[in-house]
Amino acid sequence: xxxxxxxxxxxxxxxxxxxAFLCNWCSYAGADLAGVSRIQxxxxxxxxxxxxxxxxxxxxxxKALQTGADGxxxxxxxxxxxxxxxxxxxxxxxxALLKSLLEYVGIEPERVxxxxxxxxxxxRFAEILGKVIEAVRAVGPASKMVKELEEVT
Amino acid sequence: xxxxxxxxxxLQELLKLLxxxxxLVAPVVDKLGTVFSEITDPSxxxxxxxxxxxxxxxxxxxxxxxxxxxxxxxxxxxxxxIEETVLFGVRPCDARAFELLDRVFTWDGVNDPxxxxxxxxxxxxxxACNAPGEACFCTSVGGSPASESGADVxxxxxxxxxxxxALTDRGKTLLNSVSxxxxxxxxxEKKAAQNAASEAEKLLKPVAVPExxxxxxxxxxxxxxxxxxxxxxxxxVCAYACPTCHCFDITDEARKGAGRRVRSWDTCAxxxxxxxxxxxxxxxxxxxxxxxxxxxxxxxxxxxFGEAFCVGCGRxxxxxxxxxxxxxxxxxxxxxxxxx
Amino acid sequence: xxxxxxxxxxEVAKLFEEETIDLFVGHEPAGVPLKTSACFLSSADxxxxxxWNASCATNLAAYLPQLFKRPGGVKGEWxxxxxxxxxxxxxxxxxxxxxxxxxxxxDRLFVIGVGCEGMIDRHKAAGALGTMGLAEAKIDxxxxxxxGTDGTQKRVELAEVLADSCRECQHRSAVLFDVxxxxxSVQAPETSRYADVxxxxxxxxxxxxxxxxxxxxxxxxxxxxxxxxxxxxxQECFADETAPKWLGVxxxxxxxxxxxxxxxxxxxxxxxxxxxxxxxxxxxIDLRLLNQKINKDVEELFxxxxxxxxxxxxxxxxxxxxxxxxxxTEP
Numbered sequence: 001x002x003x004x005x006x007x008x009x010x011x012x013x014x015x016x017x018x019x020a021f022l023c024n025w026c027s028y029a030g031a032d033l034a035g036v037s038r039i040q041x042x043x044x045x046x047x048x049x050x051x052x053x054x055x056x057x058x059x060x061x062x063k064a065l066q067t068g069a070d071g072x073x074x075x076x077x078x079x080x081x082x083x084x085x086x087x088x089x090x091x092x093x094x095x096a097l098l099k100s101l102l103e104y105v106g107i108e109p110e111r112v113x114x115x116x117x118x119x120x121x122x123x124r125f126a127e128i129l130g131k132v133i134e135a136v137r138a139v140g141p142a143s144k145m146v147k148e149l150e151e152v153t
Numbered sequence: 154x155x156x157x158x159x160x161x162x163x164l165q166e167l168l169k170l171l172x173x174x175x176x177l178v179a180p181v182v183d184k185l186g187t188v189f190s191e192i193t194d195p196s197x198x199x200x201x202x203x204x205x206x207x208x209x210x211x212x213x214x215x216x217x218x219x220x221x222x223x224x225x226x227x228x229x230x231x232x233x234x235i236e237e238t239v240l241f242g243v244r245p246c247d248a249r250a251f252e253l254l255d256r257v258f259t260w261d262g263v264n265d266p267x268x269x270x271x272x273x274x275x276x277x278x279x280x281a282c283n284a285p286g287e288a289c290f291c292t293s294v295g296g297s298p299a300s301e302s303g304a305d306v307x308x309x310x311x312x313x314x315x316x317x318x319a320l321t322d323r324g325k326t327l328l329n330s331v332s333x334x335x336x337x338x339x340x341x342e343k344k345a346a347q348n349a350a351s352e353a354e355k356l357l358k359p360v361a362v363p364e365x366x367x368x369x370x371x372x373x374x375x376x377x378x379x380x381x382x383x384x385x386x387x388x389x390v391c392a393y394a395c396p397t398c399h400c401f402d403i404t405d406e407a408r409k410g411a412g413r414r415v416r417s418w419d420t421c422a423x424x425x426x427x428x429x430x431x432x433x434x435x436x437x438x439x440x441x442x443x444x445x446x447x448x449x450x451x452x453x454x455x456x457x458f459g460e461a462f463c464v465g466c467g468r469x470x471x472x473x474x475x476x477x478x479x480x481x482x483x484x485x486x487x488x489x490x491x492x493x
Numbered sequence: 494x495x496x497x498x499x500x501x502x503x504e505v506a507k508l509f510e511e512e513t514i515d516l517f518v519g520h521e522p523a524g525v526p527l528k529t530s531a532c533f534l535s536s537a538d539x540x541x542x543x544x545w546n547a548s549c550a551t552n553l554a555a556y557l558p559q560l561f562k563r564p565g566g567v568k569g570e571w572x573x574x575x576x577x578x579x580x581x582x583x584x585x586x587x588x589x590x591x592x593x594x595x596x597x598x599x600d601r602l603f604v605i606g607v608g609c610e611g612m613i614d615r616h617k618a619a620g621a622l623g624t625m626g627l628a629e630a631k632i633d634x635x636x637x638x639x640x641g642t643d644g645t646q647k648r649v650e651l652a653e654v655l656a657d658s659c660r661e662c663q664h665r666s667a668v669l670f671d672v673x674x675x676x677x678s679v680q681a682p683e684t685s686r687y688a689d690v691x692x693x694x695x696x697x698x699x700x701x702x703x704x705x706x707x708x709x710x711x712x713x714x715x716x717x718x719x720x721x722x723x724x725x726x727x728q729e730c731f732a733d734e735t736a737p738k739w740l741g742v743x744x745x746x747x748x749x750x751x752x753x754x755x756x757x758x759x760x761x762x763x764x765x766x767x768x769x770x771x772x773x774x775x776x777x778i779d780l781r782l783l784n785q786k787i788n789k790d791v792e793e794l795f796x797x798x799x800x801x802x803x804x805x806x807x808x809x810x811x812x813x814x815x816x817x818x819x820x821x822t823e824p
Contacts, residue, residue, distance in 0.1 A: 058758045062751055062754055093808065093809055096790070097758065097761050101790075103698070104786050105783070106700075106703075114824075115822055147406075149411070149412045184776070186626075203625075207775070216743065288524065380533050383556065384530055386721055386773075388715055388717040389715035406741050473523075475721075476528045476530025
């Protein structure tokens with residue numbers, strides 16, 4: 001296994017691992033703008049580009065937590081600006097329920113966060129990501145939903 | 154035959170002794186009835202329920218287990234570390250089921266090392282029944298409330314004491330190891346045990362179980378399976394609660410080329426049970442699948458192992474969310490030579 | 494036999510005699526006390542098999558999609574018998590949901606609506622006897638007499654052994670029916686709705702997690718909850734998909750959580766709190782803790798309850814520009 005269980009403790013050189021689901025037309029473009037503008041932000045994020053925030057199956061977020069992501073950011077176009085008109089509006093309802101359910105079952109709310117970031121908001125994207133990373137750093141490595149494959153019955 | 158008596162006031166001490174240097178698994182109170190659980194505090198043991206919600210087969214055939222781990226092409230078949238275990242308070246139906254499972258896991262000379270290692274390390278202390286449970290019918294399928302099959306020790310609840318009878322050499326050794334707590338059983342006590350057993354048998358409601366294999370074969374095309382298939386929800390409750398069901402699936406769990414191969418419980422009632430890699434499924438309807446469950450237990454296993462794979466514990470009847478009653482199905486199959 | 498049961502048998506016999514239906518789905522007694530089994534009748538003679546009482550907890554809507562085939566897909570013709578079914582409030586809501594999701598055709602269905610004062614949770618009834626099995630049960634007015642396999646007798650108030658979903662039920666009469674045999678005006682008090690969820694929410698984050706871990710560690714992945722649920726009719730459930738593989742098949746806790754969270758989320762805006770999942774679970778897991786939380790959120794955030802009318806769009810199939818986004822870190 002590439003990661004041993006013991007390594008993942010706060011203060012052991014652990015760095016938060018954030019998975020960011022970004023919609024292609026707005027948030028991904030915004031992240032790209034941050035890069036092109038050479039805006040510095042921490043490297044703790046893995047970006048997954050989706051065509052629209054409406055493509056996000058809540059299971060993506062749950063699965064990310066299960067495979068060991070310490071935090072998940074989901075970002076799309078501002079309501080009214082969706083490239084597919086209403087994808088983000090349907091998504092907003094799903095996200096509200098998902099966020100509420102995950103906190104209800106006991107997953108730290110800092111671990112799953114949502115934002116609307118447009119293609120022009122490079123600076124804002126970097127700021128949001130920075131905030132998310134620090135918030136996850138404060139709650140420590142994820143353990144509750146994480147599936148450990150070293151475990152033998 | 155070694156038979157000793159234990160005063161019930163010494164039961165806790167006995168359990169503590171049995172659990173010394175061993176894992177003790179016995180029924181404890183759970184949300185629904187009782188369940189077999191590994192215990193460190195003997196005062197939690199509850200022997201009041203006739204039987205536990207799920208069968209004790211988990212001790213020798215867990216819901217899941219890792220067969221081996223791998224990293225790339227490296228396979229690591231770590232030696233299975235199983236602790237010496239005493240399974241206490243198993244009812245004779247469930248003990249008999251172990252004997253049936255033994256046949257499956259050593260069939261045709263193919264010995265399942267995972268099952269056998271656990272089985273070898275598990276000492277079974279059975280407890281005879283004084284009365285039937287909700288849906289019991291052990292005597293109708295070749296068992297009895299005091300059956301000796303599959304256990305190392307058989308206990309009888311005589312009210313203020315337990316009579317313990319060694320059935321195997323291991324059982325004898327076990328009873329000898331707790332001799333400080335027991336006394337030799339008196340003739341009276343032995344008779345009381347026998348009476349308890351025959352009284353319990355009388356309380357059972359007999360179920361007509363089909364014995365004619367040819368007639369069972371013919372029932373394959375009967376109309377009765379259609380409605381049963383409509384009723385059956387296709388979940389895994391009956392097979393998972395059943396002490397003799399033994400089907401399993403093997404799946405891999407891996408991340409970046411490293412992980413483990415696991416085996417987990419499966420059931421012929423699931424719609425995907427017989428789904429082939431090609432996409433073809435020979436049993437696409439629930440009536441075919443329900444028919445398969447019943448015929449496997451009462452026809453094919455008889456052909457393969459000489460006995461029906463049912464010990465009459467009644468759990469499938471009690472727990473079926475669709476309200477299916479195996480006893481009624483068996484009566485229907487047994488009632489006419491030519492079944493419709 | 495109650496008046497409603499008599500009326501039901503008569504109505505069903507009539508439906509067959511007048512050739513209004515080809516098949517009727519109802520309840521018949523199962524082999525153990527306080528349990529019924531779905532029955533599939535095809536003639537007037539068989540109407541006598543039917544019962545209607547406080548053990549008819551099964552949601553019969555779960556049995557309907559399998560009776561209809563639509564080879565041409567959503568635009569194709571139904572190859573369908575005309576099916577009659579008896580439905581209490583929750584069953585009828587499930588039927589509304591299934592019609593809206595195009596799993597059953599409205600025009601091939603004849604619904605006999607009945608009012609319901611609550612169904613008995615047989616685990617609670619048996620629980621009155623401790624760990625002893627349940628041999629017999631008799632309803633006597635507003636109380637239930639239970640007799641254990643050892644002969645012990647206990648009497649409990651029916652209200653104490655009603656299913657949790659029935660205690661808070663607001664929709665006791667069928668919302669969709671072709672003929673109504675009875676209504677019921679027994680209303681749950683407004684204050685008790687979502688009480689279990691509110692109580693759970695009052696615990697701390699870690700207390701909630703610990704509780705759910707102990708509750709779901711009993712899950713054996715039998716899928717009884719899924720199979721008993723009328724809304725779970727997918728040909729291939731996400732839990733069985735291998736490409737992608739969303740979760741493992743074992744009782745490893747993270748996999749158990751992915752399954753139950755996934756299923757609860759798939760029920761969002763569709764779950765009618767019929768309690769079939771809880772009744773089906775052989776381990777007594779309180780699945781309603783998850784489903785009712787989502788139902789509560791759907792009602793509070795989007796102002797709708799699942800499947801009350803054929804005309805109303807499902808909560809997750811609609812949106813408003815002003816939908817709440819206070820949950821977002823950076824809206």
